[in-house]
Each structure stands twice: as structure tokens, then as C-alpha cells.
Amino acid sequence: MSIAVSAVIKPSRRLLSLVGGMSIILLLIAALVATGTVGDLSSLARFVVGGICAIVAVAVFLRSRAGRTTHVIHISGTGQIRLRTETRNEHADVDVAEGELVRLLPISTIWPGLLLLHLQNERQQTTVVTILTDAISAEGFRALLVACRWIVLRQVDTTESDIRH
Incomplete structure (x- = not known):
């Protein structure tokens, strides 16, 4: 998968x-x-x-x-996240390779009806993206929810293995 x-x-x-x-x-x-x-x-x-x-x-x-802006999030198969914030004048047809590489912080809230994604870039600046179910299609929300949960679980597994050594 x-x-x-x-x-x-x-x-x-x-x-x-x-x-x-x-x-x-x-x-x-x-x-x-x-x-x-x-x-x-x-x-x-x-x-x-x-x-x-x-x-x-x-x-x-x-x-x-x-603060009402459109965000484009691309999560690769390995869990790498790219974030692009669009202004109102840009159209939604964007190149997903553009954007800034960010990481999902563990303080993010991942619930079935709400995502509060705390994303930190390489300069240690944090962007909070609030995602309710009306901001994205139902299947897009579900896919994003599953991907974020997978990333968080992978981060927990990595942290636990570092603690054991």
C-alpha cells in the first residue's frame, strides 16, 4: 500500500x-x-x-x-512532505514538485473529522494547517488522514528504536 x-x-x-x-x-x-x-x-x-x-x-x-489561504500538500510514498501555500490569485493546478520540504511535528492533531497539521520547515518555522472535512474531498481527506497517521506511527517507531540503543 x-x-x-x-x-x-x-x-x-x-x-x-x-x-x-x-x-x-x-x-x-x-x-x-x-x-x-x-x-x-x-x-x-x-x-x-x-x-x-x-x-x-x-x-x-x-x-x-x-488567514484564509489555499495549501497544497504532497506526501510521497516514503513519507516526505512538501507544502505550498497559494495566494488567492493563483490557480489550483500546480506542480507538486514545487513547495517547501516540511516535517510533521508530533504535536499535530489527527482526528477523523479534523486535522491540525503542525509542519516545520528546515529553518525551524512552523506552519499550522487546519483541515476540516469541508476543505477537501471526502476521499482526499481520508487519504490524507491515513498518510498522516502512518507518518506519526513511523516517527514513534524510529524514536522507540533510538531509545533502546
């Missing part, structure tokens, strides 16, 4: 919706605190806490929208 996978991961609409919903809830909390409906704070404290909540809500939502 080969674990070779090439996948184009588009920005998740579901993730943007979730972040947007949480931002709206935080704005509602900011309004409740600022109007004095919740808590026994002085006028100044209500204004400060409400303002901070509103600023954080808007900043998180804007940061989430700005």
Missing part, C-alpha cells in the same frame, strides 16, 4: 462560520457588560471590559478572514 497523497486544501467555510459565530457571541457579551446588564462593575470598568471584548471579537474575526 502506498501512502502517496496530493491534496489541495481550500479554506474551510465551516471554520469561518464557527469563528464568526464566536465573535458575534463575544460582541453580545461585550454589549451586556458595557450596558451593566451583567455584573456589578463601575462605569469605567464596564466600558473597559466591554471595549476589550469588542476589540478582541473584531480582531479575531478579521485575522481569521485574512
Whole structure:
């Protein structure tokens, strides 16, 4: 069985919706605190806490929208990973040989419905790629999930054999 996978991961609409919903809830909390409906704070404290909540809500939502990029991941049959981050003006038909060689860090989250891939390049810079099931086809998600699990298990086996010697 080969674990070779090439996948184009588009920005998740579901993730943007979730972040947007949480931002709206935080704005509602900011309004409740600022109007004095919740808590026994002085006028100044209500204004400060409400303002901070509103600023954080808007900043998180804007940061989430700005970080929406398309990633191309290519995993070879030996487990070598190449990552390419595309800007919005590029098209998805790319050469998989391009991109930067990265390694999958053990702190990555690999669940059946969510992948949080922590990928580190040769300069020790880490990129976190969030992959929900709506960002890629169902068969592409499954293939990527299996390949990432295989890489993690291979890393664990290598580490254990190094410890024994």
C-alpha cells in the first residue's frame, strides 16, 4: 500500500462560520457588560471590559478572514512532505514538485473529522494547517488522514528504536 497523497486544501467555510459565530457571541457579551446588564462593575470598568471584548471579537474575526489561504500538500510514498501555500490569485493546478520540504511535528492533531497539521520547515518555522472535512474531498481527506497517521506511527517507531540503543 502506498501512502502517496496530493491534496489541495481550500479554506474551510465551516471554520469561518464557527469563528464568526464566536465573535458575534463575544460582541453580545461585550454589549451586556458595557450596558451593566451583567455584573456589578463601575462605569469605567464596564466600558473597559466591554471595549476589550469588542476589540478582541473584531480582531479575531478579521485575522481569521485574512488567514484564509489555499495549501497544497504532497506526501510521497516514503513519507516526505512538501507544502505550498497559494495566494488567492493563483490557480489550483500546480506542480507538486514545487513547495517547501516540511516535517510533521508530533504535536499535530489527527482526528477523523479534523486535522491540525503542525509542519516545520528546515529553518525551524512552523506552519499550522487546519483541515476540516469541508476543505477537501471526502476521499482526499481520508487519504490524507491515513498518510498522516502512518507518518506519526513511523516517527514513534524510529524514536522507540533510538531509545533502546
